[in-house]
Amino acid sequence: MNKTIALISEHASPLAMLGGVDSGGQNIYVGELARQLAALGYTVDVFTRRDDPKLPLEVQWLPDVRIVHVEAGPSKQLPKESLFQYMDAFAAWMETFMERQPKRYALLHANFWMSGYVAMKLKEHIRIPFVITFHALGKVRLMHQRETDKFPEERCDVETQVMQAADGIIAECPQDEADLIQLYRADPDKITMVPCGFSPHEFHPIDKAYARMLLDLHPTRKMILQLGRMVPRKGIDTVIQSLAQLRENSMDAQLVVVGGEYEKPHLHADPEYRRLMEMATGLGVADAISFEGRKNREQLKYFYSAADVFVSTPWYEPFGITPLEAMACGTPVIGAKVGGIQYSVANGKTGFLVRPKDPQALARKLELVLKSEDLQVYLRQNAIKRVNECFTWKKVAQQMDEVYRGLAAPQPDGTADERQTIAEAFVEAADTLRLSADSLADTILRAGKALAKTFERGGKVLVCGNGGSAAESLHFSAELLGRFEIPNRVGLPVISLMGDPAMLTAWSNDIGFNDIFARQVEAYGRPGDMLMCLSTSGNSPNILEAMDRAKQLGMACMTLLGNDGGRAAVKGDINLIVPSRSTQRIQELHLHIIHLLCTLVERRLVDYSANRRASERSSSLVQAMDLSLQQKEKVKYDHAKQKSHIFG
Ligand SMILES: O=C(CO)[C@@H](O)[C@H](O)[C@H](O)[C@H](O)COP(=O)(O)O
Ligand SMILES: [Zn+2]
Known part of the structure; x- marks a missing residue:
């Protein structure tokens, strides 16, 4: 399989920082998938929108992973909700880019619906198969946050079209698969479930006390971690409410919230942070919450490892990478029973699942976990085992490799x-055909007529050429002496002077090569017969000698030539000169002309026999053509009469 592929991710580049409103799981997905595919021998180009004028056209991110920045819309950061208008430009830019490079992609893997639109457009033009991971679905999003959805109205229609055009659809979890089929009527046969992953190099258990010391956190206080983008749908308010519930139940714990747009939480600039702070203050738990702001990815494993329990209770979640990362660090997860979380978190084994927006249920599970060290150890061990068995990016890439192999061109x-x-040879051949159609039609008609007349008058045709043309001479005699389009007709007297290898080799060996054809013309030729010569150069001595001998015998000469016709064109009575200087193209046209001549000859002889049927019943040729027209099984041909005519 050609292991060169393109990932399209219009708004999420592996190079982008994590934690902002529009950067999150998809950036990691695309980056880690590309990295692990490269480890499997793939060469990957990631196409993403150029959203900063300082970005170069291409960045060689890893030895086999290149990031290509596509010019589509202004080179500045824009909310992803406003990007769809630039997707036609994105597709056009990519198409031009792909045409100009020698690389050929085996397939495209689009990420998110807008990249799916780009892949769909590209497939219309260049017929390249594509796979799509939606990451989030418009209809699911609308169900949960209708009032804040700012994507264009056509999103859901575009998603449906993309599903129909896609060669493969990746569902990230069973819920995703069910949504694709039930909400969009996607073809189940196109869907393969491949989850998201984590990187064991990045996320692994670290001693809790050490992690807390590094992060300057209380060494023993119960700690709940919430980590991810800070937007309402992530349900951070539910965690704050459950903290208040715990406090009511006299359970002390601190909540650490990591994430948000800024490195330091920003009351004025970040409305979600302000809303959460106000809620915490109102519930009297502000003192137990620390908002840490956005952190570098390298720091995250310390937060996961420092926590006693990780919480993720969004309203909905297409997959959810953070629960995987927490489990990889050995931290039990209490997650909302939605989307991918209900799949990645094994309820009662690696953590617990609760209904979203249900602080009481969350508080009960938090209390259960935080109170029992034994339960924490049990969940921890299962969590580490489960994620390493099922959810590493390496495993994800292996499964994706299977999908690609099934679909790649x-x-x-x-x-x-x-x-x-x-490509050039076909263009040249087509040009030669077109030119010949214009310049040769009249001469071909004249040649067909001359050949037919030769047969009608009881004459025969001798045909010769060298090399490829020798083969064509045999081809011509096979069509007419044997059979062409009309079944059961008489055999027409065509003799290829190539037909006798014993004579040809003996004569060339003992006497010379230049008169091998002339010798045969002398033996077979009679006045009224025709010599047909095929030569690409028109200068082969044995052809020229044969023509001279034919002239002396009162035979007509027809030539199939090329280039400028050479010396043969001066001697020929009818010259078909293919307008080309390429030997191969000339030979191809010779074959084409030979077939046309056969068609013309057969048709003319049928007409001839029809016209003269009444008056010349005796003519063997007419009789034979009559028989062929009546589709008789057996053709009786007057060989004796034919012979006597030839030998006079
Ligand atoms: O088929 C080819 C080239 O395509 C060759 O066999 C070619 O026919 C030989 O070189 C001939 O000897 C060329 O002779 P001619 O066409 O110039 O009379
Ligand atoms: Zn050839």
């Missing part, structure tokens, strides 16, 4: 140069 044999050569 078969690897083209040969090099780009060879492909170019083929």
Whole structure:
């Protein structure tokens, strides 16, 4: 399989910082998938929108992973809700880019619906298969946050079209698969479930006391961690409410909230932070919450490891990478029973699942976990085992590799140069055909008529050529002496002077090569017969000698030539000169002309026999053509009469 692929991720680049409103799981997904595919031998190009004028066109991110910045819309950060208008430009830019480079992608893997739109457009033009991971679905999002959805109205329609055009659809979890089928009527046969992953190098258990010391957190106080983007749908308010519930139940714990747009939480600039702070203050738990702001990815494992329990209770979640990361660090997860979380968190084994927006239920599970060290150890061990068995990016890439193998266009044999050569030869052949159609039609008609007349008058045709043309001479005699389009007709007297290898080799060996055809013309030729010569150069001595001998015998000469016709064109009575300087193209046209001549000859002889049927019943040729028209099984041909005519 050609292991060169393109990932399209219009708004989420692996290079972008994590934690902002529009950067999150998809940036990690695309980056980690590309990295692990490269480890499996893939060469990956990631196409993403250029959203900063300082970004270069291409960044070689890893030895086999290149990030290509696509010019589509203004080179500045824009909310992803306003990007759809630039997707036609994105597709057009990519198409031009792909045309100009020698690389050929086996397939495209689009991420998010807008990249799916781009892949769909590209497939219309360049027929390249594509796979799509939606990451989030418009209809699911609308169900949960209708009032804050700012995506264009056509999103859901575009998603449906993309599902129909896609060759493969990746569902990230069983819920995603059910949504694709039930909400969009996606073809179940196209869907493969491949989850998201985590990187064990990045996320692994670290001693809790050490992690807390590094982060300057209380060494023993019960700690709940909430980590991720700070937007309402993530349900951070539910965690704050459950903290108040715990406090009511006389259970002390601190809540650490990591994430948000800023490194330091910003009351004025970040409305969600302000809302949460106000809620915490109102519930009297502000003193137990620390908002840490956005953190570097390298710091996250310390937060996960420092916590006694990780909480993720969004209203909905297409997959949810943070629960995986927490489990990888050995921290039990209490998650909302939604989307991918209900799949990645094994309820009662690696953590617990609760209904979203249910602070009481969350508080009960928090209390259960925080109160029992034994339960924490049990959940911790299961969590580490489960994520390493099922959810590493390496495993994800292996599963994706399977999907790609099933869908990728078969690897083209040969090099780009060879492909170019083929394309050029076809163009040249088509040009030669077109030119010949214009310049040769009249002469072909004249040649067909002359051949038919030769047969009608009881004459025969001798045909010769060298090399490829020798083969064509045999081809011509096979069509007419044998059979062409009309079944059961008489055999027409065509003799290829190539037909007798014993004579040809003996004569060339003992006497010379230049008169091998002339010798045969002398033996077979009679006045009224025709000599037909095929030569690409028109200068082969044996052809020229044969023509001279034919003239001496009162035979007509027809030539199929090329280039400028050479010396043969001076001697020929009818010259079909293919307007090309390429030997191959000339030969191809000779074959085409030969077939046309056969068609013309057969048709003319049928007409001839029809016209003269009444008056010349005796003519063997007419009789034979009559028989063929009546589709008789057996053709009786007057060989004796034919013979006597030839030998006079
Ligand atoms: O088929 C090819 C080239 O395509 C060769 O066999 C080619 O026919 C030979 O070189 C001939 O000897 C060329 O002779 P001619 O066409 O110039 O009379
Ligand atoms: Zn050839």
